[in-house]
Amino acid sequence: MAAIAVFLIVEAVPALQANQGSFLGTLTWTPNNTEPSFGIAALAFGTLLSSLLALVMAVPVAVGVALFISHYAPRRLAGVLGYVIDLLAAVPSVIYGLWGVIFLVPLVQGPYEFIHEYLGFIPLFGGDSVGGHSIMTASIILAIMILPIIAAISREVFLQVPRMHEEAALALGATRWEVIKTAVLPFGRPGVISASMLGLGRAMGETIAVALIFPATFGISFQILAPEGNSIAANIANGFAEAGPIGRGALIASGLVLFIITLLVNTAARLIVARRKEFSGAAA
Amino acid sequence: MTAIQHAPAIRRISTGRRVKDKIVQGLVYLSFAIAVVPLLSVLWLVLSNGFARLNMEFLTHSMRNIGARDAGGGAYHAIIGTLEQVLLSSVISIPVGLLTAIYLVEYGRGGRLSRAISFFVDVMTGIPSVVSGLFILAFWILALGMPFSGFAGALALSILMMPTVVRSAEEMLLLVPNDLREASYALGVPKWRTIVKVVLPTAFTGIVTGIMLAIARVAGETAPLLLTVFFTDSINTDPFDGPQMGLPLYVFDQSRRPTDVAIDRAWAGALTLILIVMLLNLVARLIGWWRSPARR
Amino acid sequence: MSQQIQVSSLDAYYGKHKAIEDISMTIEPQSITAFIGPSGCGKSTFLRTLNRMHEVIPGARVEGKVLLDGEDLYAADVEPVSVRRMIGMVFQRPNPFPTMSIYENVAAGLKLNGRYARSEMDDIVETSLKGSNLWNEVKDRLNKPGAGLSGGQQQRLCIARAIAVKPEVLLMDEPCSALDPISTLAIEDLMSELKNQFTIIIVTHNMQQAARVSDRTAFFNLAGQGQPGRVIEMDDTSRIFTNPSQKATEDYITGRFG
Known part of the structure; x- marks a missing residue:
């Protein structure tokens, strides 16, 4: 682990020294020029924005799916569905990427234009033009990819809610939703949070699917429908083949940043789970 | 009231x-x-x-001398590459992962070393696949001057695979009731024989299932291969020398080409990949089901 | 605020398996009724049919009538949720909500049934905790997790939770089987106090307990191996334990079988 960090740093230092721009501030990525200049800001921004958007879309749906399987679907169907969700979690990411670029990108063009036309006054949907190769599309694909993981873990946690807690709620005269609200969700919350964080980490590290979607522009913009956007991982995948020695170093430096960000997210997840322990079912 | x-x-x-x-x-x-x-x-x-x-031609031909616009060609070289890389990474990470799990459960219970290992395994689980690829690139290829090769890819994959193997094996070993171990000790069986003869066989199916799922997961990884295996359109059966191909990489490569024939190849490659992954998953479930107590 | 319960020819099933058959009885208000009998004879199943908790188990169903003050709980237009609101339940193992504090546990049922002002809620929580003889022990730590209490305290917390919504009837499914003798005594004392307000029905394996606390006792037994459970005899507790009319009852309470 430490070795990973050390070697990434060692290989990144020469490139960082050659950097004519500021690694944190520069908004371009031209490390292969005679005067190399590159900065992480735009890439880190794209990574965070697309992943967070994906999380916002995926978590409610994933919790819904998990509840459907654990508490709403008929028992026999639930077993099959759980199995299907597990299988979907195993579908390789490159396949989602392929699906996204061939199927989703043309599909979303129309809706994007519609939203742009009527909601364009909201900065989020504004911009000069809209297109399928945008942050929004990347986020949708990321959301679809992390959904099975979050749903699978959440379902697991919901099923672990002791039967007697649910019966306690039922015996107080709770409706199904109220049983879920009083007994299931509080018990499952730490599990759902850590599943979401895991999903967030996955989304940020996801490379191939977003590399196929992002048009590899540089810049910081909240216009999520505009045909621009990039992420650390996508930039590595797209830029690696053409990179010279400095270029590789620059990419490795960006990978180091990604490593640190995911490390922070995962640690945060563990802390959240640990802090909830006092009130968790483990104490009972 | x-x-x-x-x-x-x-x-x-x-x-x-x-x-x-x-x-x-x-x-x-x-x-x-x-x-x-x-x-x-x-x-x-x-x-x-x-x-x-997807046909026999696709499965038995490489992409050598086939341009992006040409029809024909196949993924033979990529399938070979994927199988070799996954096999190599399994050979590396399964023994290491298994031994780590055994140490964690049977020997190091709660000690400082085992807690540290446990923590690192947790952190490694969260490493993005592209970072593991970058690490092997920085360490193996740039620092040690090794060539791009299937083996380098396998190294990157094992970084991803090892924590999964450790975690699943650890869980399975923890499920083995302590009574069994104590019963064995009570018969005067030494600890290592207890582990080999009693604990491992009891947890066997669970561990195999976990390993199969870990293999299925790394078989679909693209990003680390991109940085360590590089590309080739030719068949290279030697994973220790020269660029290879991998199925996920093949799909990625073909889907970036803007022609219909390339896209078709990408779909066929994706299907092959899904079939392999699903097959591994299915085998894992079957093993789990075959030895499950419910069936006895 | 307690009401009479009349059960007529009630059968309960788990899937195809018939667990209890043809049970009819009348339970008077403001009394304690005990169900005794060997394990697996359908006492708990029958108890759970009284507040429609039986049907939450997949595949389980009920045939027959349960009248609460003349109204059929199993009528087509009656919602199980509202039945359970009127007929509270205490379980074999104490089951406070692990994610909630002591206060929140008691208030859990109230929060479901409409809005209360904070002060009103405080009053009800205090009355309920006093009603379950727990107030003095927990009044200084109402915001601590309920799961941190001892087993006996947890069970009394669950009773407080059940009586906070002011049900008509309180069902208790072996409420003391997971508790030590001292906690058991505390709960038994509590039951005698609570019967002034509620109709109480208790399932117990402890014959002395049934004899100590209940006014009437019903003896359940299987009709035969693999047969559904039935009520063999139901009478005043003193009579059941001194002069039962059935041979099987006498055998059971004198310990000759079961």
Whole structure:
């Protein structure tokens, strides 16, 4: 682990020294020029924005799916569905990427234009033009990819809610939703949070699917429908083949940043789970 | 408690509560529908487009001398590459992962070293695949001056595979009841023989299932290969020398080419990949089912 | 605020398996009724049919009538949720909500049934905790997790939770089987106090307990191996334990079988 960090740093230092721009501030990525200049800001921004958007879309749906399987679907169907969700979690990411670029990108063009036309006054949907190769599309694909993981873990946690807690709620005269609200969700919350964080980490590290979607522009913009956007991982995948020695170093430096960000997210997840322990079912 | 006059008849629950219950039920069904549609669409497109192009030629030919616009060609070189890389990474990470898990459960229970290992395994689980590729690139290829090769890819994959193997094996070993171990000790069996003869066989199916799932997961990884195996259109059966291909890489490569024939090849490659991954998953479940206590 | 319960020819099933058959009885208000009998004879199943908790188990269903003050709980237009609101339940193992504090546990049922002002809620929580003889022990730590209490305290917390919504009837499914003798005594004392307000029905394996606390006792037994459970005899507790009319009852309470 430490070795990973050390070697990434060692290989990144020469490139960082050659950097004519500021690694944190520069908004371009031209490390292969005679005067190399590159900065992480735009890439880190794209990574965070697309992943967070994906999380916002995926978590409610994933919790819904998990509840459907654990508490709403008929028992026999639930077993099959759980199995299907597990299988979907195993579908390789490159396949989602392929699906996204061939199927989703043309599909979303129309809706994007519609939203742009009527909601364009909201900065989020504004911009000069809209297109399928945008942050929004990347986020949708990321959301679809992390959904099975979050749903699978959440379902697991919901099923672990002791039967007697649910019966306690039922015996107080709770409706199904109220049983879920009083007994299931509080018990499952730490599990759902850590599943979401895991999903967030996955989304940020996801490379191939977003590399196929992002048009590899540089810049910081909240216009999520505009045909621009990039992420650390996508930039590595797209830029690696053409990179010279400095270029590789620059990419490795960006990978180091990604490593640190995911490390922070995962640690945060563990802390959240640990802090909830006092009130968790483990104490009972 | 104040006395209540005559007890009321069985009250209906309030409309508000009933409506809320129904709304939530609707939302849950809706979210399930939302989730299922794109996932089905992915599977359907892969199946329908993939089968159009998946044939013996695709499985037995490489892409050598076939341009992006040419029809024909196949993924033979990529399939060979994927199989070799996954096999190599399994050879590296399964023994290491298994021994680590055994140490954690049987020897290091709660000690400082085992807690440290446990922590690192947790952190390693969260490493993005592209970072593991970068690490092997920085360490193996740039620092040690090794060439791009299938073996380098296998190294990157084992970084991803090892924590998964450790975690699943650890869970399975923890499920082995302590009574079994104590029963064995009580017969005067030394600890290492207890582990080999009693604990491991008991947890065997669970461990195998976990390993198969870990293999299935790394078989679909693209990003680390991109940085360590590089590309080739030719067949290279030697994983220790020169660029290889991998199926995920093949799909990625073909789908970036803007021609219909390349896209068709990408779909066929995706289908092959899904079939391999699903097959591994299925084998894992079958092993789990075959030895499950419920069946005895 | 307690009401009479009349059960007529009630059968309960788990899937195809018939667990209890043809049970009819009348339970008077403001009394304690005990169900005794060997394990697996359907006492708990029958108890759970009284507040429609039986049907939450997949595949389980009920045939027959349960009248609460003349109204059929199993009528087509009656919602199980509102039945459970009127007929509270205490379980074999104490089951406070692990994610909630002591206060929130007691208030859990109230929060489901409409809005209360904070002060009103405080009053009800205090009365309920006093009603379950727990107030003095927990009044200084109402915001601590309920799961941190001892087993006996947890069970009394669950009773407080059940009586906070002011049900008509309180069902208790072996409420003391997971508790030590001292906690058991505390709960038994509590039951005698609570019967002034509620109709109490208790399932117990402890014959002395049934004899100590209940006014009437019903003896359940299987009709035969693999047969559904039935009520063999139901009478005043003193009579059941001194002069039962059935041979099987006498055998059971004198310990000759079961």
